[in-house]
Amino acid sequence: MTRFLLRRLLQAIPTLVGISVLIFAVIRLAPGDPVNLFFDPTIKGEDLERVRRQLGLDRPLYIQYIDWVTNLARGDFGRSFVTHEPVLKRIAERLPNTVQLSLAALVIALLVGPTLGILAATHRGGLIDQLVRVLAVVVDAVPNFWLGLMLILVLAVQFRLFPSGGMYTLRGAFMPPLLDRLWHLALPALVLAAGPVALYSRLMRTEMLEVLSQDYIRTARSKGLTERAVLYGHALRNALLPIITVLGGTLPFLFGGAVVTETVFSWPGMGRLFVDAAYSRDYPMVLGISIIASVLVVLGQLLSDILYGIVDPRIRYS
Amino acid sequence: MTAEPMPQAGVEIRELRPSAGLSLTQLAVRRLRQDRLTLAAMAVLVTLGLLAILAPVISEHVIRQNPERIDLLRTFSPPNAENLLGTDENGRDQLARLLYGARVSMSIGFAAALINMTLGVVIGAVAAYYGRHIDDIITWFINTVRSIPGLFLLIMIGALFRPSVEILIIVLGLLSWPGVARLVRGQVLSVKEREFVLAARTIGAGDLRIIFAHILPNVVPLVITFAGIDIGSIILVESTISYLGLGVQPPTPSWGNMLSGSTRYFTQAPWLIIAPGALIWVTVLCLYLIADGLRDALDPRLKT
Numbered sequence: 001m002t003r004f005l006l007r008r009l010l011q012a013i014p015t016l017v018g019i020s021v022l023i024f025a026v027i028r029l030a031p032g033d034p035v036n037l038f039f040d041p042t043i044k045g046e047d048l049e050r051v052r053r054q055l056g057l058d059r060p061l062y063i064q065y066i067d068w069v070t071n072l073a074r075g076d077f078g079r080s081f082v083t084h085e086p087v088l089k090r091i092a093e094r095l096p097n098t099v100q101l102s103l104a105a106l107v108i109a110l111l112v113g114p115t116l117g118i119l120a121a122t123h124r125g126g127l128i129d130q131l132v133r134v135l136a137v138v139v140d141a142v143p144n145f146w147l148g149l150m151l152i153l154v155l156a157v158q159f160r161l162f163p164s165g166g167m168y169t170l171r172g173a174f175m176p177p178l179l180d181r182l183w184h185l186a187l188p189a190l191v192l193a194a195g196p197v198a199l200y201s202r203l204m205r206t207e208m209l210e211v212l213s214q215d216y217i218r219t220a221r222s223k224g225l226t227e228r229a230v231l232y233g234h235a236l237r238n239a240l241l242p243i244i245t246v247l248g249g250t251l252p253f254l255f256g257g258a259v260v261t262e263t264v265f266s267w268p269g270m271g272r273l274f275v276d277a278a279y280s281r282d283y284p285m286v287l288g289i290s291i292i293a294s295v296l297v298v299l300g301q302l303l304s305d306i307l308y309g310i311v312d313p314r315i316r317y318s
Numbered sequence: 319m320t321a322e323p324m325p326q327a328g329v330e331i332r333e334l335r336p337s338a339g340l341s342l343t344q345l346a347v348r349r350l351r352q353d354r355l356t357l358a359a360m361a362v363l364v365t366l367g368l369l370a371i372l373a374p375v376i377s378e379h380v381i382r383q384n385p386e387r388i389d390l391l392r393t394f395s396p397p398n399a400e401n402l403l404g405t406d407e408n409g410r411d412q413l414a415r416l417l418y419g420a421r422v423s424m425s426i427g428f429a430a431a432l433i434n435m436t437l438g439v440v441i442g443a444v445a446a447y448y449g450r451h452i453d454d455i456i457t458w459f460i461n462t463v464r465s466i467p468g469l470f471l472l473i474m475i476g477a478l479f480r481p482s483v484e485i486l487i488i489v490l491g492l493l494s495w496p497g498v499a500r501l502v503r504g505q506v507l508s509v510k511e512r513e514f515v516l517a518a519r520t521i522g523a524g525d526l527r528i529i530f531a532h533i534l535p536n537v538v539p540l541v542i543t544f545a546g547i548d549i550g551s552i553i554l555v556e557s558t559i560s561y562l563g564l565g566v567q568p569p570t571p572s573w574g575n576m577l578s579g580s581t582r583y584f585t586q587a588p589w590l591i592i593a594p595g596a597l598i599w600v601t602v603l604c605l606y607l608i609a610d611g612l613r614d615a616l617d618p619r620l621k622t
């Protein structure tokens with residue numbers, strides 16, 4: 001197990017290097033001189049040369065890159081152009097809100113998705129099966145932000161059942177804080193969960209059908225177990241495995257989706273911070289959040305691989 | 319041998335007979351003809367495509383509205399006889415703008431998909447065919463790009479470059495090929511071990527000839543199937559970053575940027591929120607359904 005962990009950790013390093021190079025390259029490929037782009041668009045001529053020297057922009061690109069990465073590793077993400085606060089501090093303030101939203105979405109997706117998949121598989125070819133499959137395609141095709149807008153339009157503006165955005169009621173909350181938070185969380189979490197629900201239901205259906213055709217299921221049935229025991233005792237355990245493998249892949253989706261969902265629902269998370277930073281061209285902030293989000297994704301993939309190694313010993317030793 | 323297995327064999331022959339002598343394409347067309355859902359999706363998509371192509375003619379002669387004419391005395395009019403889908407915050411006709419937006423959103427989807435398909439097929443095939451270090455490097459690169467939440471990179475690029483439609487097509491194409499490449503790589507890995515590839519090599523065919531003449535034709539059904547999903551998801555991504563104001567820049571209308579800032583109109587003009595999103599939804603849904611139908615139609619294991 002230790003060797004498996006170690007190998008997997010080592011494999012994450014080239015990915016992290018690649019990500020940092022790519023993001024660095026995108027910033028440096030942007031048209032115009034970084035000085036004009038990042039600091040003062042009016043600096044020209046000799047002044048420009050001096051500032052470039054001061055900032056180390058006259059040195060070879062690879063040295064600049066190494067400097068940048070060493071600073072990142074030391075936790076120095078620079079300061080926001082707008083608020084002049086350290087980037088990392090701002091991210092640390094907002095990240096918990098994004099994690100809260102993503103976790104809520106993940107819980108919804110893990111409860112609803114596999115359940116729909118199991119229902120579809122056990123009623124193969126029937127009405128429920130058809131409905132689940134249609135639902136999956138329909139949900140896949142809907143633009144996420146528009147789904148959010150429509151939910152706000154119908155449930156918040158027309159029927160006033162839910163708040164149209166934000167994280168808590170500012171004044172005169174009529175619910176205890178926890179309930180108030182859940183009430184605000186409901187719509188954005190539902191929107192963010194839509195994609196994964198479709199994915200998990202589809203995956204679960206295929207996997208369940210595959211597992212149900214295995215010999216050991218026939219054995220379980222023929223020794224007189226109830227259908228319930230066969231389904232939940234034997235089939236479900238094995239059919240759930242692939243869900244664990246795609247958990248890692250769900251993370252980039254959740255973080256990417258959070259950018260949009262947080263913007264639609266004015267949820268004060270990292271995604272909204274990112275979009276606001278992009279509008280105001282706050283580059284240190286944009287860079288910092290991209291890096292943090294990518295690192296979290298890599299860590300998430302690592303975690304899901306390890307989890308998979310624990311539940312399925314065959315993976316560990318291969 | 320007893321007579322017993324015979325009926326079974328007879329059944330098999332009867333099952334195979336209708337498809338005997340038909341090419342894969344002929345079989346696919348035959349299956350598609352019976353697939354009403356896919357046919358309906360194709361019809362809707364073709365209609366939308368025609369509306370987009372004919373946008374200038376339709377807006378000038380049929381609905382008689384100029385998508386760019388600003389009329390501040392007619393802002394936020396609800397759908398009426400003159401403006402069938404109402405007007406926006408500048409008094410522009412929404413239907414005319416949707417028609418022109420269709421041209422932008424659809425052409426971005428199709429053009430960017432063409433780029434990422436070409437790149438994905440070539441890179442995926444090269445990685446799988448040559449294997450070893452080339453495969454390692456390409457696989458590493460694919461995994462790296464897939465680890466960055468795509469939207470973050472796009473928003474970053476959108477903020478830095480304020481892209482024109484052409485640049486946006488190139489960027490979307492360049493960022494989305496790893497998915498195609500991964501798919502093609504898997505397929506080529508299994509095809510390249512087949513006997514006909516060995517046969518081609520024994521009669522002296524070169525690498526390029528083997529890749530393009532012998533291996534890639536086997537990847538075509540997979541690529542065709544994936545195209546619908548690919549175009550659909552690019553349209554979704556484009557609409558998202560345009561909604562955020564970092565994709566297609568106004569005044570050029572795209573379905574996505576027609577929705578940016580729409581949160582301000584919830585009570586005032588809900589039709590401005592419903593229509594563009596519904597069009598994106600229907601278009602992408604049709605593309606996904608067609609992809610689904612084509613996958614079933616092109617599956618060589620199904621024989622009816």
